[in-house]
């Protein structure tokens with residue numbers, strides 16, 4: 535086995551990843567990932583690049599593809615990230631929605647290891663009147679199956695919870711092993727986590743439609759063309775009038791005739807029409 539992958543080999547992997555999940559890996563990032571990909575090839579028992587590439591590209595071996603995608607995605611997340619949006623959710627958006635409906639569906643795409651889904655559940659739980667007036671369904675999806683497994687287990691270390699209000703640690707976690715905390719069973723049972731690609735054309739059929747989508751810190755890894763494709767997918771996954779919450783660097787390229795900005799000082803949009 536070679537000690538490093540050649541430039542052309544890395545480019546072929548990058549092209550494969552981009553076509554499959556939209557994530558555009560820069561030359562620099564690819565160079566840094568070379569060792570990780572080589573280790574993965576070795577762990578999976580491939581003797582050379584050619585047989586590995588053949589397995590993903592031509593044999594379409596889903597186990598190998600999943601392992602590659604898990605290795606190249608950036609999964610950075612933590613509890614209470616960009617939490618001003620949770621305040622807007624519970625103080626402004628949900629009270630509006632609740633006037634006309636008693637069941638609210640929320641999609642978090644991507645959820646990574648689950649911190650965002652559980653943060654939203656905490657924010658809603660803090661507002662007892664919301665819980666009294668409506669039922670909530672919350673689904674997290676991510677392409678990285680290892681992150682989805684962590685999300686389902688709901689076990690987190692100190693670094694993940696640093697930004698969380700301390701009282702929430704008391705209310706929504708139970709002690710686990712030294713230095714770790716586990717999300718309370720009620721939350722783990724109520725949240726649904728699925729491994730899924732946002733570009734899967736069957737996604738709207740599999741998941742149905744939502745009142746709210748959170749998609750934060752994924753679109754920044756897509757090029758403009760894939761970003762636009764992704765906004766179209768959100769338009770299919772949202773009900774008309776549904777809300778799209780983006781991260782601060784994600785909104786570039788959004789079609790404002792399709793997604794109208796709410797003007798609340800945060801990248802939150804409302805779907806205007808069906809696609």
Ligand SMILES: C[S@@+](CC[C@H](N)C(=O)[O-])C[C@H]1O[C@@H](n2cnc3c(N)ncnc32)[C@H](O)[C@@H]1O
Nearest residue numbers: 555607609611644646676677678731732750751
């Ligand atoms: C930086 S994390 C963001 C997590 C969380 N939303 C947040 O803001 O903290 C980006 C996630 O996007 C996921 N991802 C990338 N491409 C994806 C795709 N095509 N479909 C679903 N998830 C994807 C990655 O696996 C990664 O976990």
